[in-house]
Amino acid sequence: MDKKEHIISIAIELFAQKGFEGTSIRELAAKADVNVAMISYYFGSKDKLFEAVVEYKASYMKGILEELAKDKNKTETEKMDAIIESYVNRLLSNPSFHRVLHQELLVQHRKDLSEHIVSIFVKNTNIIKSIIEQGIRKKVFRKVDPELMMASLIGTIDQVLLSRSMCNMLLQKGNDFDPYTDEKFRKRLITHLKLMTHAYLLNE
Amino acid sequence: MDKKEHIISIAIELFAQKGFEGTSIRELAAKADVNVAMISYYFGSKDKLFEAVVEYKASYMKGILEELAKDKNKTETEKMDAIIESYVNRLLSNPSFHRVLHQELLVQHRKDLSEHIVSIFVKNTNIIKSIIEQGIRKKVFRKVDPELMMASLIGTIDQVLLSRSMCNMLLQKGNDFDPYTDEKFRKRLITHLKLMTHAYLLNE
């Protein structure tokens, strides 16, 4: 159904821009060029639309991570590097959607939806965690705190995604600069994360 | 004015719990045990109330950081350790308010308010940045990326604050566990951040 997907993509855009509560069905319908009644007709309610939005985007990263985890040709260090690259590339390419999820986690308007998002996040992070733990077992990694190492990895990227203008102020760039699409910044972020994790994880 | 402060403190609580858009004036008035008209009477509007909330809490951390920065009796490493401790202690003690700010940064409902919050954040982080840069000049620190090092530091804590239930899932604790008040977890977070920054910052 083409029109449903169209509504979802507009919803992603608006929710990211104005938040879930801040986006009205009428505005959404207008921007998507459909009648207001179509949202109820297709999704049932505004809440259900949000669930559809999450479902639509969910578990994309999961496939990538699972394949990476079972790759026999890569060392744990190489796997971590690959994870850093895919995460940075993925999140910097879709900053809007990632912000929607964060918003819902912060607001927790609908408990069950928050839990749903959390479980998606945790599934992905658990894959990374197991790679770190395997590295520790093989003694290529130091005995770090795997859970908090995860928090540092994802948290660094999330911090950058939190606010474009804050990111720009930190980088001392003008507010017309878009760090998320800038290739230089993307590489800079990847380099920082790799250097930091290497310094912390690797036994000398 | 005692009642104004009372309203602000209830607003912090509710905004953090349900978001700005998700909190209605009537609900707020009911919880604060004041008439709905009192919010307009004291603050002018709901938006202005939010500004008052930000103003009320703003630049508390700034004093602590500034004093720390100019302390002659501490090495750069000790300063970084002290910063980690105060940040973790401060943010874990007020998770709610910190979430309100994040929400506003994500939603950006009122552009000027977001910019205001950003400038407070950036002022604080710049102090830390200058400490890192001084450490690099004195060659006790490696030539790291100061801006992204900041993002990793704050981002790690923010990631933990993002969602209590996600934090618990990561730590494999039940959902009745409150990581933010747990002394063990607080120390664990501080230890992780210190070890990670030492590993990355310090020249061997």
Add this chain to the structure above:
DNA sequence: AAATATTAATTAAACGTTTGTTTAATTCAA
């Protein structure tokens, strides 16, 4: 193949709530 019946998609209008805000009256304190 044409005509009919059936289902799906789409619409404009209205629904009842809830929203933030204001009014006008009243209470309270100085």
Add this chain to the structure above:
DNA sequence: TTGAATTAAACAAACGTTTAATTAATATTT
């Protein structure tokens, strides 16, 4: 008695949702 504090009620606007009517598309029957 003057001015601020507080109240209940009303305001218009916006909200998510539903309705009932209409159009478009699909299936069935002749």
